[in-house]
Amino acid sequence: MVNATALITGASSGFGEALARRFANEGWRLVLVARRFGRLQRLQEELGGPAKVHIIELDVRDRAAVVAKLGERPAPFLDVSLLVNNAGLALGLEPAWQADPDDWDTMVDTNIKGLLYVTRAILPGMVKRNRGHVVNLGSIAGSWPHPGAHVYGASKAFVQQFSRNLRADLIGTRIRVTNIEPGLCETEFSFVHFKGDRAKAEELYRGNDPLVPEDIAEIINWVVKMPSQVNINSIEVMPITQTWGALPVKPVRAPSGGKP
Incomplete structure (x- = not known):
């Protein structure tokens, strides 16, 4: 059994709840961070109570709150051996010229700046103790573009x-860094991505045997x-029903006002 602390x-x-x-089953002490405190409280109770699980209500976009909280x-949870930067989201499906800039700000502030702050x-x-592991949750969208994924990707x-x-930066230390890049996975992610359209989110997964x-x-x-001594730099993982798409070819419409 592990005798160490993980912050998620x-x-x-x-992903965060499953982690x-x-x-917890492996014996880790846990620091669980999220905005929905009620869900954290239920997880804390389920996974061993305050002695095993410390919970923090926090929006990672708020740098001052990240530093403060x-x-x-408490002392038993100070020495974090594992950091899992899992907080993140995608918003909107529109092409870039129709997208809501507020959605862009939310994705940048959460997926980039929040990860940096934490x-x-x-x-x-970790550097002081010369021990630790940072696991970041990326996405296949970081390598493989698709329509509508402009800012998220x-x-x-x-x-x-x-x-x-x-x-x-960490060369010469005993600290490891891994980027995990999942493909299609059935979570609340698509429900948020589709802005609450549950039918559209469910249709994405139906019959596709997602992760x-x-x-x-x-x-x-x-x-x-x-x-x-082993550092897994990155892992890209998809369900067996998903792969890379062929390069699209589509006729280009003429600009308004005549030929180019």
């Missing part, structure tokens, strides 16, 4: 490159359990 953002549902259960962890808050302790490309550069959060939790558990 976005822990109230999806909390998986790591993560700095107030990492900056936790990493100094760009934000996950940032996570991919930040993870690589973080590894470069489930427990798959990702199992992969991350394997990554973390590798011998300490």
Whole structure:
């Protein structure tokens, strides 16, 4: 059984919730971070109570709150050996010229800036102890573009490159960095992506045998359990029903007012 502390953002549902259960079964102490405090309270009660699970209501977009609340962890939860930057989202399906800039701000503030704020808050302790592992949740959208994923995909490309550069910064330490890049996975992600259109979200998964959060939790558990000299840089994972698309070819309409 593990005698160490893991901090998981976005822990109230999806990957984060599955990770909390998986790591609790392995004996980890947990710091669970999310905006939906009621869900965190239920997880805390289920997974061993305050002695095993410390919960923090937090919006990772708020830098001052990240610094303050993560700095107030009780003593048993101070030495974080594993940070899982899981909080993130996609909003909207429109092409870039029709997208809502407020959605862009939310994705950038959560997927990029929130990840940075939490990492900056936790990493100094890891460096001081010369021990730790940062696992970032990226996406296949960070490598493979598709219509409507303009800012979301760009934000996950940032996570991919930040993870690589973080590894470069940490050379000479015993701290590991891994970027996990899932494909189609059945979580609340699509419900949020489609802005509450449950029928559209369910249609995406129907008959497609998607990944489930427990798959990702199992992969991350394997990554973390590798011998300490092994760093898994990245893992891209899709369901068997998903693959890369052919390069699209489509006739171009003439501009308004005549031929180009």
